[in-house]
Amino acid sequence: MTSTFRYLPDTKEDQKEMLSFLNMSSIDELFSDVPESIRLDVELAIPEAKPEPVLWKHMQRLAGQNVTANELPMFLGAGTYDHYIPSVVNHMISRSEFYTAYTPYQPEISQGELQAIFEFQTMVCELTGMDVANSSMYDGFTALAEAASLAVAHTKRSKVIVSKAVHPESRAILNTVAAGPDYGVEEVALSADVTDLKALKQQIDSETAAVIVQYPNFFGSIEDLKEIDAIVKEKGALFVVSANPMSLGLLQPPGKLGADIVVGDMQPLGIPIAFGGPSCGYFAVAKKLMRKVPGRIVGQTTDDKGNRGFVLTLQAREQHIRRDKATSNICSNQALNALASAVCMTALGKTGLRKMALLNLEKADYTAKVFKEKGFSVLNKSPFFNEFVVELPCAVTDIEEKLIEKGFIGGFDLGADYGEPNQMLIAVTEQRTKDEIDQFIDVMEAATK
């Protein structure tokens, strides 16, 4: 052991001094408690160390083998969206006082993180219209599954009902999670592009812990939460809504339409698409569920001199206190990305968020209109936010490569998840210009002929 590695400061002399202080003659003595039969006698069979300049080139080469949204205009969304991220976001989360800190267990030297999360919680409450939000979840998908588990535990009922218009990965993860405590997951069919409310009325019963819908749903359509809430409340179930936070700049917040739990992913607000992670789930509830919330919550209090300060609070819910009786096993969350989205929401502000959301809606509206003019059918019957479904005369897989060749990343293929190989889910964010949209539709037209 010498200082040949820049992250390892021990010199030979340091090592010798420390060993001699321990009355040891070699490092091996420190591992004398590891039975010989299980010791490794050869080095790990992984590639050799690379000096920093060589490594940098290697990483750039790997990165260079991917086609990025900078190179090709992207019309792909389906849960992860190419939105502009203000420069300040990366600068603020790159303050190493934030990113090299642990969970703020020592509040006196973690006030920065704690206050930032307190502000994040407030912003999530504002967006969703809910009373209480936690400090983040892994992502929107797992947050949805946690909401279902919370509902089952809270109502002591045996199943949840989830709309087929909820993201397929959310439903897949929900099914994996439900197999633990072994509660039922029933799916409600679609009526065109939204949840079939007649079917929901037939399926919901006194064993239904929660009804889960997405807003806007996976096809971009805006579900009528008010109507759904009436059906849910009649049976005493909890109403869980997974909402795109950017859309809430324009849409009535779920909290005002009866939702008991609102979850979702903050990715559209300040988090890079980054091959799908890390993003940041959010979890917001009505006050009555505050003590059932999974994960960390920051609360305001005072110090011994009466000054305002912030601490992790309501910890009696959590695994490090309650162990097997905890409301969830979550420990690490996505705090740095919660910070990123708080910075982004601060940059956008009250007016910027609305403006950005409206840009999305208008561009998607325009794109759908031109698609229709060119003879494509747009399948959404309900109003949509920044995403919609187009029916092609051929399979989406047939044109995928052509689109790339012509310089576009096309939409999401609904073949695998919905058995509709000719349907493409197209997302249009504020990043797409009218020129890009027009060219994309021309290319789509040519490719599908």
Add this chain to the structure above:
Amino acid sequence: MITYKDLIFEISRPGRIGCSLPESDVEAVDLSKKLPAHLIRDEAPELPEVSELQLVRHYTALSNKNHGVDNGFYPLGSCTMKYNPKINEDVARLDGFSRIHPYQPEATVQGALQLLHELQEDLAVITGMDAVTLQPSAGAQGEWTGLMMVKAYHEQKGEKRRKVLVPDSAHGTNPASATVAGFRTVTIPSNENGLVDVEELKKHVDDDTAALMLTNPNTLGLFEKDIVEIAKVIHEAGGLLYYDGANANAILGKTTPGKMGFDIVHLNLHKTFTTPHGGGGPGAGPVGVNKKLIPFLPVPRIEKKNDLFVLNVNEPLSIGRVKGYYGNFGILVRAYTYIRTMGPSGLRQVSESAVLHANYLRKKLEPYFLSPYEQVSKHEFVLSGSKQKKLGVRTLDMAKRLLDFGYHPPTIYFPLNVEECLMIEPTETETKETLDAFADVMIQIAQEVEENPDIVLNAPHTTVIGRLDEVKAARQPMVRYEKETVQT
């Protein structure tokens, strides 16, 4: 700046903005024509309205009130607060990694898939496992993923085993994950040497035992020397052995969970593999398994077929999806970069140095604090503040006193089986000078407890805020800012 106390909402003024957005280049939409009135937002969310410089000053001021590894020594036990390399941050931000969409055609993300595939292979070697999934976002999610595989494995054999054994020194996530996975937890007491009591263990192992979850070295920093026998006891009863990798920083290149007899392993990339903790996350908790559990691994799986990297979602026995897309990709990129930086001998030296530092610091402090166990430590060690407690000063007080010297305190009151516990993990990236300086301060505090306890009892004295009233926070929860209740 240290006196800055405002919330972002309190510096907000209507009409200010911190971003610039393009004007629309398409036709305007009249919302009232598109949406029913009750679905149109009638009250804008109260997001702050500040200029870009105000934003920057606000968050910079907050960062100044935060302590990270870059600020100073952070010997938080079981958290492995080692240095977070800067090149990892730069690499993760390369457009080729940060500007790609998870649903792009596979042919357009071959570099990303190759990286993930190589990382899977490296982690399999490091843990001595046969296959690895990179999907879990954190240690706790890794535990749950592993336990769902345990469940699927037994069910496949037609058995419904319900019991998961967990030592009393285990992390709280272990029993919590067992519950979430639908198991019942049985706690196994440690013996007087701080190790799993094998005779006691045997009493609880039966044909209802699904698995034993073990951290090795355990949270006391001690290597479970009887691991081979423990593995035998569990396996003979048809159970599986789960390795909590929170303490893997002690064993890199020295032994592997596979050699010890474990069937399932999770690693915390944000501990052992230098990805930053981010103030609580994001992390990553990849899970490795041996051959018999491969069919149950989550989907999608990253595989190599004819020189192309592909995503495989069709595995009939898989437990399914556990996390959106392919895990916390940006974190996986950082860990990969670190492993390529260190190579095999580098990783081995990491553990050697981490263990040397822990033992060195322990021996320096042993004359002053009760050191409950004799066995050589691995990467961390525990002390008890019981001597000081008799003098009226608790471990919490000593932790707060450390803040006055610019140190983040060790983990305190954990594990639960040591009275007034201090759990210290110095890590390999600290210099001997730092260890010596920290030891001097700890010794000074031990002397203060004897000679001037008030200075410890009333600590901290130099932080931006004093001790906070946690009881009040929990009894009268105020978990969001509200204009009406603002106090200055």
